[in-house]
Amino acid sequence: MSATSERRERDRAHRHRLIITAARELAEAEGWDAVTTRRLAERVEYSQPVLYSHFDGKDAIVGAVALDGFGELATHLRDARQGAAEPGSALRAVCGAYLDFATARPALYQAMFTLPTDLKFASADTPPPLRACFDEFVACYRADNERRELHAEVVWSALHGMAVLSASGRIPPSWREERLDFLDARLADTPA
Amino acid sequence: MSATSERRERDRAHRHRLIITAARELAEAEGWDAVTTRRLAERVEYSQPVLYSHFDGKDAIVGAVALDGFGELATHLRDARQGAAEPGSALRAVCGAYLDFATARPALYQAMFTLPTDLKFASADTPPPLRACFDEFVACYRADNERRELHAEVVWSALHGMAVLSASGRIPPSWREERLDFLDARLADTPA
DNA sequence: GAACCCAGTATAGCGGTGCTAGACATCCTG
DNA sequence: CAGGATGTCTAGCACCGCTATACTGGGTTC
Structure with a gap:
């Protein structure tokens, strides 16, 4: 259980950072108005609910x-x-x-x-x-x-x-x- | 034409101020998040499009x-x-x-x-x-x-x-x- | 006085928002 | 190899700012 779950946790942390940097890049490129949950999800190539498994909103x-x-x-x-x-x-x-x-x-x-x-x-x-x-x-x-x-x-x-x-x-x-x-x-x- | 149109203009100016003060009161009471065009329209007892005849948005x-x-x-x-x-x-x-x-x-x-x-x-x-x-x-x-x-x-x-x-x-x-x-x-x- | 007209209003709806319930798949466990 | 947990997605909710369109009631004109 340990090896795979560790890898999963790594993947999860990686994706966590991916969301943050994607939000920042999108904001710096087009302003915060353009940072919607849909566009952000599209940019990180996941669906919207994934964002909510990492952040409260x-x-x-x-x-x-x-x-x-x-x-x-x-x-x-x-x-x-x-x-x-x-x-x-x-x-x-x-x-x-x-x-x-x-x-x-x-x-x-x-x-x-x-x-x-x-x-x-x-x-x-x-x-x-x-x-x-x-x-x-x-x-x-x-x-x-x-x-x-x-x-x-x-x-x-x-x-x-x-x-x-x-x-x-x-x-x-x-x-x-x-x-x-x-x-x-x-x-x-x-x-x- | 003059008397009635003048009265209309007065009414219009009055309503203009009504919208502004209603928006302000609503914001001071519940914060700006609560100031939506729908709630504001309801508060001044007119429908939404009236707001847009007074303001650009x-x-x-x-x-x-x-x-x-x-x-x-x-x-x-x-x-x-x-x-x-x-x-x-x-x-x-x-x-x-x-x-x-x-x-x-x-x-x-x-x-x-x-x-x-x-x-x-x-x-x-x-x-x-x-x-x-x-x-x-x-x-x-x-x-x-x-x-x-x-x-x-x-x-x-x-x-x-x-x-x-x-x-x-x-x-x-x-x-x-x-x-x-x-x-x-x-x-x-x-x-x- | 009746027909017309038009300013002004409301209804209904568009595309978008943040967020979430439920179906579905995928992988680890016993 | 079945069972179950984990994780993801599809679909949809209620709401947002905003607007095209239909309608109505008063003012103007013949």
Whole structure:
């Protein structure tokens, strides 16, 4: 029983990932409106009910894509922070990387922040990748800064606001760099 | 022909508003998912096609509700700014009023910022109420500040980010005041 | 005053949605 | 090799946004 059931479980996990990546590719190619359960099923070459044996519903699929996105965003931010020439420029680098991510993968960003998902953010069971993203902002402040978490929250809020307001054309995309410089100048850690 | 047709036009305008307020009330009571064209038609006691004689589609109805929201937000922000004891506390008052509005009317705020609408924000034809909201932030900075518009954009972005991130439970709602104080302290106009 | 006309309304229906019950096949187990 | 569990598909439900078509009742004209 073990060998075959193990293989089945592998196949199942493989198909699980297949559904997630197919949903993401379809969304990035044609937008989330095009991601219907029928089209998704057709794309993975299974019938609709199979999707429901892997996920509780469409929202859960979107949530799985979003979770992937948080994982990628976390590494993206970490790379930017660690690649900064000096500690003082870490925040600026992370902020730029954040907006890059949001504009480069709009569909993914949409799944992470504006689409209805099954992701729970209630309390201690925050998904680790989401926490990892937040921690990248926190890490831009000195450890002895008692309010570094609060600062990180505000920075993240500002970046998210800039991302969605510029994506919907409510603020002009032209002065992106100036906004980022301003944000960095005003919200960065005060040097010791 | 004039008297009756004028009355008809009045009736029509009245019904136009009836649809908008019905959509808004339904959304605020049961969320936007519950606002379907059928339920909305039933609520205004007309049949579905009547909605389409007033609006291009559901998105346009949401857009009309959103436009109402921007008008209300503008006056709300103006009241807060003008009610500030001294010019130096205007920004703080406006920011507080903004978050109050977002948390007090979540469905309305959703229509204004996250739902798909027909509102055009492309270029010069920005809807006046939206421009009025933005101008309230600008007015919190001195007129000789050359970058007051840029500052206003960043403040608005931060507030919007705080509104949606706390509404979705990604940042804790507890430290709201501290975040606002921090935002005001760092982003306010530098005194002359 | 009667015939006409037309704006405005409702009925009924189209193609699509997310989701699921039941029939069916396929493979492991005893 | 039969029995049973596992897994998949077909078919369909209730609902969605939206619209073509039929109808009706008031205003206009002869």
